[in-house]
Amino acid sequence: MKDINKSNVLKVPPELISFLKEGDRFFIATHINxxxxxxxxxxxxxxxxxxxxxxxxVYDRDNVPEFYRFLPGYEKFKNSTNGLxxxxxxxxxxxCNSLKRAGIEGIRFDYSAVIDHHATEKSTTHGSFxxxxxxxxEAAATGLMVFYLIKDLGVPITRxxxxxxxxxxxxxxxxxxxxNTTSExxxxxxxxxxxxxSPAYIxxxxxxxxxxxxxxxxxxxLNTLEIxxxxxxxxxxxxxxxxxxxxxxDTENFPNFPRMMKDIKVSAFFKEIGKNDWKASLRSKGNINxxxxxxxxxxxxxxxxxxxxxxxxxxxxxxxxxxxxxxEKIHS
Amino acid sequence: MKDINKSNVLKVPPELISFLKEGDRFFIATHINxxxxxxxxxxxxxxxxxxxxxxxxVYDRDNVPEFYRFLPGYEKFKNSTNGLxxxxxxxxxxxCNSLKRAGIEGIRFDYSAVIDHHATEKSTTHGSFxxxxxxxxEAAATGLMVFYLIKDLGVPITRxxxxxxxxxxxxxxxxxxxxNTTSExxxxxxxxxxxxxSPAYIxxxxxxxxxxxxxxxxxxxLNTLEIxxxxxxxxxxxxxxxxxxxxxxDTENFPNFPRMMKDIKVSAFFKEIGKNDWKASLRSKGNINxxxxxxxxxxxxxxxxxxxxxxxxxxxxxxxxxxxxxxEKIHS
Numbered sequence: 001m002k003d004i005n006k007s008n009v010l011k012v013p014p015e016l017i018s019f020l021k022e023g024d025r026f027f028i029a030t031h032i033n034x035x036x037x038x039x040x041x042x043x044x045x046x047x048x049x050x051x052x053x054x055x056x057x058v059y060d061r062d063n064v065p066e067f068y069r070f071l072p073g074y075e076k077f078k079n080s081t082n083g084l085x086x087x088x089x090x091x092x093x094x095x096c097n098s099l100k101r102a103g104i105e106g107i108r109f110d111y112s113a114v115i116d117h118h119a120t121e122k123s124t125t126h127g128s129f130x131x132x133x134x135x136x137x138e139a140a141a142t143g144l145m146v147f148y149l150i151k152d153l154g155v156p157i158t159r160x161x162x163x164x165x166x167x168x169x170x171x172x173x174x175x176x177x178x179x180n181t182t183s184e185x186x187x188x189x190x191x192x193x194x195x196x197x198s199p200a201y202i203x204x205x206x207x208x209x210x211x212x213x214x215x216x217x218x219x220x221x222l223n224t225l226e227i228x229x230x231x232x233x234x235x236x237x238x239x240x241x242x243x244x245x246x247x248x249x250d251t252e253n254f255p256n257f258p259r260m261m262k263d264i265k266v267s268a269f270f271k272e273i274g275k276n277d278w279k280a281s282l283r284s285k286g287n288i289n290x291x292x293x294x295x296x297x298x299x300x301x302x303x304x305x306x307x308x309x310x311x312x313x314x315x316x317x318x319x320x321x322x323x324x325x326x327x328e329k330i331h332s
Numbered sequence: 333m334k335d336i337n338k339s340n341v342l343k344v345p346p347e348l349i350s351f352l353k354e355g356d357r358f359f360i361a362t363h364i365n366x367x368x369x370x371x372x373x374x375x376x377x378x379x380x381x382x383x384x385x386x387x388x389x390v391y392d393r394d395n396v397p398e399f400y401r402f403l404p405g406y407e408k409f410k411n412s413t414n415g416l417x418x419x420x421x422x423x424x425x426x427x428c429n430s431l432k433r434a435g436i437e438g439i440r441f442d443y444s445a446v447i448d449h450h451a452t453e454k455s456t457t458h459g460s461f462x463x464x465x466x467x468x469x470e471a472a473a474t475g476l477m478v479f480y481l482i483k484d485l486g487v488p489i490t491r492x493x494x495x496x497x498x499x500x501x502x503x504x505x506x507x508x509x510x511x512n513t514t515s516e517x518x519x520x521x522x523x524x525x526x527x528x529x530s531p532a533y534i535x536x537x538x539x540x541x542x543x544x545x546x547x548x549x550x551x552x553x554l555n556t557l558e559i560x561x562x563x564x565x566x567x568x569x570x571x572x573x574x575x576x577x578x579x580x581x582d583t584e585n586f587p588n589f590p591r592m593m594k595d596i597k598v599s600a601f602f603k604e605i606g607k608n609d610w611k612a613s614l615r616s617k618g619n620i621n622x623x624x625x626x627x628x629x630x631x632x633x634x635x636x637x638x639x640x641x642x643x644x645x646x647x648x649x650x651x652x653x654x655x656x657x658x659x660e661k662i663h664s
Binding site: 174175176177178179181182183184186187189190191193194198199200203204207208209210211212215218219222223225227258259260261262263285 | 506507508509510511513514515516518519521522523525526530531532535536539540541542543544547550551554555557559590591592593594595617
């Protein structure tokens with residue numbers, strides 16, 4: 001076991017505090033296809049700034065997914081800037097660090113701050129974005145950063161803020177099961193519980209609100225299980241969406257199921273997104289770096305969770321993946 | 333949401349501390365069919381007492397299940413008292429509160445202490461067992477009680493002790509997802525991490541070490557899914573054990589899967605244990621009390637997790653259960 005338990009309490013840059021205290025109007029944006037860390041961080045920060053008398057506009061290009069609509073204040077999210085003058089707003093970019101990831105390229109803002117726990121995207125041709133950048137790749141979640149930020153702003157953490165932050169931290173740590181779970185994460189969780197969060201309610205909302213259609217699709221996908229050495233492959237096809245009444249977005253989390261098996265080192269899930277067009281999601285255990293595998297196919301991600309798109313038939317896609325994986329294992 | 337967040341730090345009875353400090357030889361026993369709270373609590377306490385120079389004998393009637401053999405010191409467990417003089421030992425009964433639950437009726441000890449978070453069993457004809465009884469039905473896990481006990485004994489919590497306690501607390505709180513997860517539970521978790529526990533390693537050991545046979549049996553059981561109103565029923569038959577190479581013990585946790593669906597209020601899992609002989613495991617959400625349902629069939633359990641045995645064919649067993657549930661719902 002590596003020592004992952006260093007308890008570095010995060011330090012908020014003072015210039016970020018000044019930026020938030022001095023501005024009046026903030027445009028809070030987060031990445032496309034938002035999950036609970038993006039949504040919860042944005043809503044918590046918006047609530048904190050509004051309690052200081054600031055105006056906030058909370059934006060995501062995509063809708064808040066149905067299953068995240070238990071987050072207090074989710075209806076603040078807008079996906080259009082119609083009638084707004086963004087240049088009168090300061091931008092706060094959360095849980096991502098380029099305008100592209102937020103789908104807001106071309107919009108002009110006054111000043112901008114970036115708050116994120118993802119490493120800086122290297123593809124940015126114009127260098128890194130943001131007048132103020134607070135990037136903490138070691139932080140378990142952006143929600144954890146926003147927790148410290150709100151405290152440093154001197155704003156009391158209400159129950160509504162706490163629920164958003166607890167959900168944010170939960171989703172990015174697998175509710176305290178992933179490698180990024182430190183003692184600091186649990187201590188912040190404890191503090192949020194003390195403001196009135198019910199951990200059971202959050203876990204229920206995140207993990208036990210599947211539709212029957214989604215569950216049927218999971219069973220159907222599990223029935224496609226194929227194991228080659230230590231690689232497990234499952235898939236969901238268009239025909240299966242039709243049969244169950246589920247849709248491709250319902251497959252979130254499917255690649256994690258085969259990971260339950262002790263001898264599986266890589267779990268791959270293929271979902272059909274078009275004719276001879278598949279999206280592959282990879283999950284790995286230990287030191288097999290699936291981000292490197294995904295990169296071979298033009299995709300990306302993290303060490304243990306990555307993905308790519310491949311335009312071919314399913315059998316060829318599987319073969320290409322297995323080939324790439326067997327090479328990776330020879331080299332590692 | 334109910335307020336489940338009161339942070340009552342547990343108080344260890346002083347007479348228990350004296351009992352442990354004064355004795356020299358301790359027989360540590362826990363319940364039959366042990367899980368991580370029973371095993372981890374016993375091992376942690378044994379290590380702490382041995383560091384004080386005491387002799388301990390760690391007993392369970394049943395073997396340590398294969399998947400719990402990551403617990404440091406698990407090989408201390410004996411399932412025979414051959415060659416031992418129990419009357420020269422003080423008994424410590426952990427995670428249960430009757431000799432029957434530990435399968436050690438008829439054995440005579442010197443003095444005895446009971447440390448448990450289950451309510452006292454009412455069926456005991458001779459009153460409650462134990463010269464010293466520390467029972468905390470509000471405590472999330474016996475492991476949490478043992479944590480405070482070890483601290484009060486003045487013994488430093490080593491990494492090996494911490495892993496046992498972290499696993500104990502994890503299993504009884506669903507790794508911080510059940511209703512019993514309080515801020516105190518997370519703070520104790522944080523302290524254990526700081527002694528060197530890796531939360532990801534514990535979660536992996538508890539949840540990601542399934543055999544392929546077990547996973548195949550799960551898929552086969554999910555394929556039997558039947559939904560009647562808000563009740564989900566799945567089963568595993570002898571034929572399915574044979575086909576997959578799995579066994580009935582591998583079905584632990586199966587009843588939880590259909591709970592993922594938002595419209596399901598009760599999930600029932602039937603496993604075949606003999607000809608026309610089935611064991612039913614019930615899981616419920618909210619205020620449907622499945623312990624009451626199980627009691628109708630001579631079984632028992634907790635409000636949201638209970639079970640019973642029924643000797644009939646599968647179809648009749650399902651029908652009887654659905655009938656009992658529909659009555660319960662009319663009355664509740």
